[in-house]
Amino acid sequence: MTLFDTSIQLSEKIKSKHDWTLSEIKLLLEKSLMDLLWEAQIVHRQVNPDYKVQLASLLSVKTGGCQEDCAYCPQSIHSSSDISDIPDQLAVSEVLAQAKMAKEAGAHRFCMGWAWREIREGEPFESMLQMVSGVRELGLEACVTAGMLTKSQATRLADAGLTAYNHNLDTSPENYNKIITTRTFEERLETLEKVRSAGITLCCGGIIGMGESIEDRASLLKVLANMNPQPESVPINSLVAVEGTALENLKSIDPMEMVRMVATARILMPHSRIRLSAGREQLGKEAQVLCFLAGADSIFYGDTLLTTKNPALEADKELIAQAGVKVDWSLYE
Numbered sequence: 001m002t003l004f005d006t007s008i009q010l011s012e013k014i015k016s017k018h019d020w021t022l023s024e025i026k027l028l029l030e031k032s033l034m035d036l037l038w039e040a041q042i043v044h045r046q047v048n049p050d051y052k053v054q055l056a057s058l059l060s061v062k063t064g065g066c067q068e069d070c071a072y073c074p075q076s077i078h079s080s081s082d083i084s085d086i087p088d089q090l091a092v093s094e095v096l097a098q099a100k101m102a103k104e105a106g107a108h109r110f111c112m113g114w115a116w117r118e119i120r121e122g123e124p125f126e127s128m129l130q131m132v133s134g135v136r137e138l139g140l141e142a143c144v145t146a147g148m149l150t151k152s153q154a155t156r157l158a159d160a161g162l163t164a165y166n167h168n169l170d171t172s173p174e175n176y177n178k179i180i181t182t183r184t185f186e187e188r189l190e191t192l193e194k195v196r197s198a199g200i201t202l203c204c205g206g207i208i209g210m211g212e213s214i215e216d217r218a219s220l221l222k223v224l225a226n227m228n229p230q231p232e233s234v235p236i237n238s239l240v241a242v243e244g245t246a247l248e249n250l251k252s253i254d255p256m257e258m259v260r261m262v263a264t265a266r267i268l269m270p271h272s273r274i275r276l277s278a279g280r281e282q283l284g285k286e287a288q289v290l291c292f293l294a295g296a297d298s299i300f301y302g303d304t305l306l307t308t309k310n311p312a313l314e315a316d317k318e319l320i321a322q323a324g325v326k327v328d329w330s331l332y333e
């Protein structure tokens with residue numbers, strides 16, 4: 001028996017609000033953990049009474065050699081990581097073969113990444129469109145992350161059937177220049193607007209553990225939550241400090257920081273998918289279970305993220321079973 005027998009009616013009552021203030025959000029982030037978890041639980045149980053979790057698999061289609069100077073990113077030419085510039089992107093057939101494998105392993109969404117400042121016209125873009133339609137034909141949701149784009153590129157991606165475009169704000173507007181100098185926060189918002197106008201859903205979140213303050217975290221969440229509509233997916237990453245990047249020496253955050261961020265995101269964005277993203281390797285099982293409890297309803301599923309490690313499939317199957325969250329495997333039977 002579920003705690004809330006009237007969950008369906010209750011979920012209809014939960015409305016997203018878009019006038020959150022910084023101090024309201026900071027109060028949530030700093031609340032006693034027990035109170036914060038309880039508040040997040042009340043929201044989460046109403047909108048997702050079965051604790052359903054979406055599995056998203058990631059593939060780096062074009063790796064390395066990116067001109068942008070994102071301080072966290074091993075794919076930037078400004079980093080001295082071992083990720084080299086692989087000039088050619090993967091072939092359409094190879095990407096679709098990987099998507100098929102991801103589907104067979106149980107993924108719902110297939111996310112494809114390009115280490116680009118912006119989408120390039122011509123052959124690479126034509127192939128991207130074929131990848132998107134091919135992934136959709138497999139019965140998977142398709143997501144692309146490839147930097148900035150034009151209105152007509154957004155329209156063509158929508159026509160190819162793209163479900164979501166991932167473009168993260170990464171950090172607060174106030175902290176942004178400390179992390180990225182080669183493009184502005186404003187440009188990020190403009191790209192998101194073009195994606196939204198083309199009718200593609202937004203996947204937009206950020207990273208914690210880059211030396212930001214609690215105010216910065218609250219400020220990032222404020223921009224996301226006050227969007228109307230709110231992004232359909234919100235990836236919460238914790239920094240994977242990769243050797244050779246500007247942030248290589250930063251220590252991993254305390255796992256409870258991630259739990260707090262997820263719980264607050266759930267309260268602010270009740271109907272969004274809150275995706276527990278990069279950094280799960282460092283989190284530990286208990287903190288991940290707390291994140292599910294607090295409102296995470298998606299994970300990246302597969303042994304690698306783009307260039308770094310993610311928990312192994314078997315470990316995630318065990319985590320899902322132990323946590324008692326539900327994956328809709330029936331889709332694939």
Ligand code: SAM
Nearest residue numbers: 072073115116145146147168237238239240278
């Ligand atoms: N180039 C595109 C862009 O920046 O929008 C797409 C790829 S980029 C790698 C996608 C996202 O991955 C970034 O916005 C960032 O949030 C996340 N990311 C990259 N490196 C990371 C790291 N070391 N730790 C945590 N998140 C990371």
Ligand code: DTB
Nearest residue numbers: 145166235277278305306307308
């Ligand atoms: C997101 O927010 N996180 C994913 C996905 N969107 C594209 C990427 C995480 C990348 C972590 C570092 C790496 O593997 O290169």
Ligand code: SF4
Nearest residue numbers: 066068070073076115
């Ligand atoms: Fe390039 Fe994206 Fe990495 Fe920034 S996060 S350096 S834009 S690949």
